[in-house]
Amino acid sequence: MTAAAELIDVTQRFGSFTAVDGIDLAVPSGKLTTLLGPSGCGKTTTLRMIAGYSTPTSGTIRIDGTDSTRTPPEKRNLGMVFQSYALFPHMSVADNVGYGLKLRKVPSAQRRTRVMETLELVGLAHLADRKPKKLSGGQQQRVALARAIAIKPRLLLLDEPLSNLDARLRVQMRAEIRRIQAETELTVILVTHDQDEALEMSDEMVIMNEGRIVQQGSPAQVFPRPADRFVAEFLGYENFLTAADGTPLTIRPEHLRISGQGDDGLEGTVADVAFRGVDLLVSLDVADPSGATVRLLADVRGGPAPQPGSRVTVIAPDDHLIPLPR
Incomplete structure (x- = not known):
């Protein structure tokens, strides 16, 4: 299977602290991969290195086969959705979604078409003229998702995107993200600490602990055969x-x-x-x-x-x- 992104012996240190410790990871193209683990395990640091917001202390990052270890974020053509959504409050939904296209100097007519197509995909075309503060949390999350998708990124990176939603909306948005990924065939990397989220959404799960990958595979491979006690406990096994x-x-x-x-x-x-x-x-x-x-x-x-x-x-x-x- 083609790798959309590869990390080869990647380490990230902050002073004496090693956040990511010599990991090797191949992210399959056109699939949804989750980085799963407790707080401080290195999953968000790994995502930030893929995005270009952090340069590894050592190792190589390849995107679509090209060495991108020191390529700045704006030249990687990646979409990213943060925990906070980071929408512009003074802009309409349509302008928020079209912001990345405007930066890329996409002509206005083409930009409008792409914005409306993307809003249709996330079910928000009828709210194109509304401001973010008039939207629910779930709708704001969809706008952030649409903005990231509109630029047709090589990779879509999601950093705990559902953590600010209530339990019912989280379940709905899991299915929604899965549907959008399947329809667009985007390569998605999702960071989460929620094992139910990872099991339900993943094509591939990457479980991390103390900066290292401790197990990787599809949910059907990982769940019935945890590699060690840490993985078993993290996936909800309670009897030892x-x-x-x-x-x-x-x-x-x-x-x-x-x-x-x-x-x-x-x-x-x-x-x-x-x-x-x-x-x-x-x-x-x-x-x-x-x-x-x-x-x-x-x-x-x-x-x-x-x-x-x-x-x-x-x-x-x-x-x-x-x-x-x-």
Whole structure:
């Protein structure tokens, strides 16, 4: 698969602090790639180096096969949407969207056509004459997206673009960005700390920790096979235990089953039961195969609710137990 952008042994240091530590990354063309990880893991620094706002301490950045390591941002022809949207309050929606085209000296008639085409794409053509302050948060986000797309960028870079929206709008905008990416076949790099966002939107996930890439692949490859405990915890795995031979294991709450004593499984005691509407989240203190006592969470749907203090058997099916590095 063709790489729209490549980072080769890229490091970024700020004084004695290493923000990005010798990473190699190939961003596939025409796909949506997410840089995922906790705050301070290096994902935004990586995006800023691709955009040209920060020059790596060492290493090479190629865009469309051309060494762009020291090319200034305005000569990279990249679109970028920030957390804050950074719209011009005194300009109309149409003028905001056409701003990058005007800087590129696109003739006014051609500019108007491109602006309206882009506003149609994001569903805001009817608000072309409105000022940003008259728009909702979701509409402002679409304007920022349209402005970035209108210049027909080589790459579209999104830095936590949904973090300022409420939960309902975030879900809507995930689908909207995915639709726009599919229709335009743009190469998109999205920075997020939200694993649900990354799993739902990505063609390719790049999980970072302490300036390094710890796992990369499609959601279908990464989610069922986390590379280590950090990735497992970050993707929402909450149960960790140890096999009799010392191998660390993880299993998701929905894959644990609770039955009466005497069945074949792990003996334990119910510590707490939390009602969550459609299911119960049961906390259990269990003796794992190594003999250690661990706290496990089971997602229970249907059947009688186990009572705190009761002795139960916890069944962890072998096909859902995932081994982790020692």
